[in-house]
Amino acid sequence: MRSFLICMTMLSKTFAYALRAVTYVAVHSKEGKKVNLEQLSEGIDVPQPFLGKIMQDLVRQGVLKSMKGPGGGFWTDEFSLKLPAFEILNATDGYAVLTSCLMGKKNCNSSLPCPLHAEYALCRDTLFDALRNTRISDLAQKVEAKEIFLAEDN
Amino acid sequence: MRSFLICMTMLSKTFAYALRAVTYVAVHSKEGKKVNLEQLSEGIDVPQPFLGKIMQDLVRQGVLKSMKGPGGGFWTDEFSLKLPAFEILNATDGYAVLTSCLMGKKNCNSSLPCPLHAEYALCRDTLFDALRNTRISDLAQKVEAKEIFLAEDN
């Protein structure tokens, strides 16, 4: 009678939502359009109020731009587009996930490694590299090129 | 005023505790000793009642053996020692974490990949390989060889 709903993704839902949101906004910004919360929420299939909070964080951390009022919304400028996806992690979950021990030791270090350190460090580094080397503009470009939808149902 | 307590490890605390617990038990089993919950809880620095639940799961899933009553406790037999660490994940969080999409798409597949699929699949595979290729006996052996402690404070 196990539920198997425990920690289905390695990272948080918040981070997954943020990745989708930023990518969606970036695609539309390239077409010169701002995106408002309602449109975004529908476009990436994330509950609007929760998404609002995530967007706040992303703007506060400088990952996105926003403007209130009529015709307002979210967009990416040249600066944003050049940022690595790592900044999205940084603005949501934080990067501690990339430095912490798989077996839960207080400090992960190779001088007193846990039995899975070497292997896990490799795993983390692969993700770290991916998030470092992929820019927000790359995310948008891949979506455009492959015509992938960002809504969850696919 | 962010808290940064969100999802500090990629996987759950439960899984981290289970890895430490099984390793601790395996080390002591090699010396022909059973381990009871109280000793284990102190040895790996995990709250006893919560650990009890995790141990139940591990026994139920066949990763460990247990016996009630005086002189009872937990141990690993030859079968257990040969199991890959993957079975510990399977008995706690489940393996869904190794097949789910980083960006939260319902299905992760390479025919309709999200913009980070290739990179993330690599990251997951690294972890998967590590958990497949490391047996419980290997975990114990590494602890013995390097005299590493499994309690959190190091």
Next chain:
DNA sequence: CGAATAAAAGATAATAATATCTTTTTATAT
């Protein structure tokens, strides 16, 4: 200016993960 639009912020609620406490069952030893 005043009305309308849209994000920001604040307060509250639901769910899942983690932790604790109590009772029951099973085995051992005297």
Next chain:
DNA sequence: ATATAAAAAGATATTATTATCTTTTATTCG
């Protein structure tokens, strides 16, 4: 058999994460 030790199971509590609702503030446009 009885007492004792120890895991299993059940019930409850706490905390973190995810989600929702309401109010406030900023911007645009007539």
